[in-house]
Amino acid sequence: xxxxxxxxxxxxxxxxxxxxxxxxxxxxxxxxxxxxxxxxxxxxxxxxxxxxxxxxxxxxxxxxxxxxxxxxxxxxxxxxxxxxxxxxxxxxxxxxxxxxxxxxxxxxxxxxxxxxxxxxxxxxxxxxxxxxxxxxxxxxxxxxxxxxxxxxxxxxxxxx
Amino acid sequence: xxxxxxxxxxxxxxxxxxxxxxxxxxxxxxxxxxxxxxxxxxxxxxxxxxxxxxxxxxxxxxxxxxxxxxxxxxxxxxxxxxxxxxxxxxxxxxxxxxxxxxxxxxxxxxxxxxxxxxxxxxxxxxxxxxxxxxxxxxxxxxxxxxxxxxxxxxxxxxxxxxxxxxxxxxxxxxxxxxxxxxxxxxxxxxxxxxxxxxxxxxxxxxxxxxxxxxxxxxxxxxxxxxxxxxxxxxxxxxxxxxxxxxxxxxxxxxxxxxxxxxxxxxxxxxxxxxxxxxxxxxxxxxxxxxxxxxxxxxxxxxxxxxxxxxxxxxxxxxxxxxxxxxxxxxxxxxxxxxxxxxxxxxxxxxxxxxxxxxxxxxxxxxxxxxxxxxxxxxxxxxxxxxxxxxxxxxxxxxxxxxxxxxxxxxxxxxxxxxxxxxxxxxxxxxxxxxxxxxxxxxxxxxxxxxxxxxxxxxxxxxxxxxxxxxxxxxxxxxxxxxxxxxxxxxxxxxxxxxxxxxxxxxxxx
Numbered sequence: 223x224x225x226x227x228x229x230x231x232x233x234x235x236x237x238x239x240x241x242x243x244x245x246x247x248x249x250x251x252x253x254x255x256x257x258x259x260x261x262x263x264x265x266x267x268x269x270x271x272x273x274x275x276x277x278x279x280x281x282x283x284x285x286x287x288x289x290x291x292x293x294x295x296x297x298x299x300x301x302x303x304x305x306x307x308x309x310x311x312x313x314x315x316x317x318x319x320x321x322x323x324x325x326x327x328x329x330x331x332x333x334x335x336x337x338x339x340x341x342x343x344x345x346x347x348x349x350x351x352x353x354x355x356x357x358x359x360x361x362x363x364x365x366x367x368x369x370x371x372x373x374x375x376x377x378x379x380x381x382x
Numbered sequence: 383x384x385x386x387x388x389x390x391x392x393x394x395x396x397x398x399x400x401x402x403x404x405x406x407x408x409x410x411x412x413x414x415x416x417x418x419x420x421x422x423x424x425x426x427x428x429x430x431x432x433x434x435x436x437x438x439x440x441x442x443x444x445x446x447x448x449x450x451x452x453x454x455x456x457x458x459x460x461x462x463x464x465x466x467x468x469x470x471x472x473x474x475x476x477x478x479x480x481x482x483x484x485x486x487x488x489x490x491x492x493x494x495x496x497x498x499x500x501x502x503x504x505x506x507x508x509x510x511x512x513x514x515x516x517x518x519x520x521x522x523x524x525x526x527x528x529x530x531x532x533x534x535x536x537x538x539x540x541x542x543x544x545x546x547x548x549x550x551x552x553x554x555x556x557x558x559x560x561x562x563x564x565x566x567x568x569x570x571x572x573x574x575x576x577x578x579x580x581x582x583x584x585x586x587x588x589x590x591x592x593x594x595x596x597x598x599x600x601x602x603x604x605x606x607x608x609x610x611x612x613x614x615x616x617x618x619x620x621x622x623x624x625x626x627x628x629x630x631x632x633x634x635x636x637x638x639x640x641x642x643x644x645x646x647x648x649x650x651x652x653x654x655x656x657x658x659x660x661x662x663x664x665x666x667x668x669x670x671x672x673x674x675x676x677x678x679x680x681x682x683x684x685x686x687x688x689x690x691x692x693x694x695x696x697x698x699x700x701x702x703x704x705x706x707x708x709x710x711x712x713x714x715x716x717x718x719x720x721x722x723x724x725x726x727x728x729x730x731x732x733x734x735x736x737x738x739x740x741x742x743x744x745x746x747x748x749x750x751x752x753x754x755x756x757x758x759x760x761x762x763x764x765x766x767x768x769x770x771x772x773x774x775x776x777x778x779x780x781x782x783x784x785x786x787x788x789x790x791x792x793x794x795x796x797x798x799x800x801x802x803x804x805x806x807x808x809x810x811x812x813x814x815x816x817x818x819x820x821x822x823x824x825x826x827x828x829x830x831x832x833x834x835x836x837x838x839x840x841x842x843x844x845x846x847x848x849x850x851x852x853x854x855x856x857x858x859x860x861x862x863x864x865x866x867x868x869x870x871x872x873x874x875x876x877x878x879x880x881x882x883x884x885x886x887x888x889x890x891x
Contacts, residue, residue, distance in 0.1 A: 229811070229812070232808065232811060232812055233812055235808075236553065236808065236812055236814070240553055240556070240557075243557075243560060247560060247563070247575065250574075250575055250577075251574070251575075254572070254573075254574070262833070262834045262837050262838075262842075263570070264567035264569065264570050264572045264574060267563065267826075267830045267833075268563055268574060268575070271556060271559045271560050271563060271826075274552070274556045274559070275556045275557075275560060278549055278552045278553045278556055279553070281549040281552075282549050282550070282553060285547070285549060297607075297811065298607070298609075298610045299606040299607065299811075300605065300606050300607070300608065300609050300610075301606070303605035303606055303608060303609070304602050304605055304606045304807065306605070307601060307602050307605050307775075307779070308602065308800070308803075308804065310779070311598070311779070311783065311796070311799070311800045311803065312800065314783055314796065315783075315793050315796035315797055315800065318787070318793055318796065319793055323784075327780045327783070327784070330776070330779055330780055330783065331776040331777070331779075331780055332776075333776075334601070334605075334772070334775050334776035334779050335772035335773060335776045336772075337605045337608075337772075337775075338605060338608055338771050338772035338775055338776070339608060339609065339771075339772060340770070340772035340773075346772070346773075346776070349773060350776065350780070353777060353780060354780065357780070357781075357784060361432065361784065361788070365432070365433065365435065365436040366435070366436040367432060367435060367436070367788045368788070368791050369784070369787070369788065370791075
């Protein structure tokens with residue numbers, strides 16, 4: 223259960239994050255030496271946007287502490303499910319180029335299914351495998367895209 | 383009669399069996415993906431981008447046009463049967479549409495939505511045919527200062543109109559603008575905010591951001607709420623046909639919705655929220671039985687749904703003739719054009735008439751195909767709603783990562799997708815609208831370019847934006863749009879000094 227209070231903290235994190243992002247952009251722009259000659263250089267818009275981010279961030283911080291927030295009555299949330307979905311994506315981008323599309327997408331499919339309450343791990347795995355295999359074939363051979371087969375294959379069949 | 387000749391030529395392009403096939407594929411997959419809960423038109427277009435990579439541009443955009451219209455049709459099915467509007471344009475449809483479905487009149491609600499969409503889409507496309515060339519003529523009068531002002535206006539309306547908190551809309555907009563800064567500056571070739579990561583030099587892709595916000599962020603949110611919410615799907619039963627009364631109550635709302643939707647959609651201040659809400663209010667005022675509204679009045683489905691589709695056609699007018707996206711979906715279409723190295727705008731009509739007119743002609747064709755797909759085959763699409771949720775969202779994420787990876791064959795895009803997805807989840811929880819972020823990301827760099835061009839021409843004289851009358855007027859409207867509602871709200875607050883804080887939990891995507 224996420225209460226109104228922790229949502230208020232979330233809101234404050236958003237506001238603070240915006241202010242921090244504005245500061246980061248301003249700092250990064252400041253330390254980047256300007257090249258080229260034009261009436262308006264490449265630094266003006268970053269400064270403007272940094273200023274905008276800071277102002278909006280402050281406004282949201284004010285709302286967080288004093289004003290109305292979203293879902294003031296609290297919002298029930300399943301943290302484990304969020305973690306599973308997010309972790310599934312991390313695993314996918316970590317193993318994608320090594321193991322290849324088919325295992326990576328299958329793992330993602332299983333993680334998300336589990337997050338949504340599916341308990342039949344093997345059925346999910348089979349279904350995910352079928353989807354991953356099908357997309358691999360259709361997109362690589364039918365539509366000419368390059369989903370990775372996985373560099374692990376090179377270990378077994380070194381390119382000559 | 384240049385326009386008709388050009389359109390005729392477009393039909394010759396669109397009606398070749400090859401392109402007809404892609405139009406048919408486009409409307410079919412557009413409907414199929416659009417029907418899936420949680421997937422609105424913007425995400426449908428973004429997810430189906432990879433499918434078109436292998437095609438040459440004309441066929442690709444004919445397919446796109448089909449996907450775009452198909453997603454609009456599919457979206458109404460979801461909002462009526464599941465009460466899960468995939469985008470803000472169908473929020474209104476969902477109210478009475480779902481009420482009708484609950485009373486066992488789902489088939490009639492779907493029929494009036496489909497026929498209304500067909501009529502609105504066809505009239506809207508016809509209007510687009512004639513308005514787009516006029517806009518091109520107007521665009522030729524525009525210099526960089528006017529373009530800049532126009533983009534500021536579009537950014538303002540997307541931000542100020544959506545959602546109920548200006549600060550939240552602006553937060554989303556500025557996040558988008560900040561993401562748009564990343565990469566090589568177009569005018570000087572200087573790297574900005576790339577932090578030494580070579581993959582960031584090309585900038586952050588609009589498609590990755592859109593998919594991250596709409597698909598990953600939404601999936602994370604739905605996952606977090608899945609255990610606490612139940613959804614009701616209503617099977618179609620009884621007569622599938624609209625009665626004589628249904629027809630007589632529907633046809634006027636269809637037409638009124640169309641005439642609201644197209645012009646508002648075509649304005650640089652466009653979007654589909656305003657016309658659909660206006661249509662609802664007008665139909666309620668004109669209805670013989672206004673007390674039925676909210677409890678399943680067919681007019682409240684017919685009018686807004688027509689307005690929604692007509693505005694979808696309207697949005698294409700500034701997109702094609704000015705290169706100006708006014709909705710998240712249009713922003714993704716613009717990204718698709720850029721993917722092919724094309725920049726929509728007046729020159730596109732000269733340099734690629736086949737593509738532009740072939741695409742417009744295919745909208746007429748697509749509409750007819752969609753009517754056929756949606757009336758007799760609606761039962762088939764309804765079955766898609768029954769896909770088990772775990773597999774549905776797992777599939778959405780598999781396709782999201784597929785789309786993000788295949789953009790540049792690059793794992794870094796998947797990392798960006800993940801980060802943006804978490805950001806989108808946070809925004810969804812805190813009720814921050816995501817559309818301004820997507821539009822800001824793609825319009826920000828374009829606006830900056832025009833701004834700097836204008837100042838280069840005026841040799842640094844910043845008053846060009848105010849001394850040029852068109853530019854001054856556009857900027858004036860933009861300021862009014864932000865300040866006006868603020869003043870109104872303040873007045874209201876003063877009037878009801880002890881009012882309760884306004885809170886609403888509907889999502890505005």
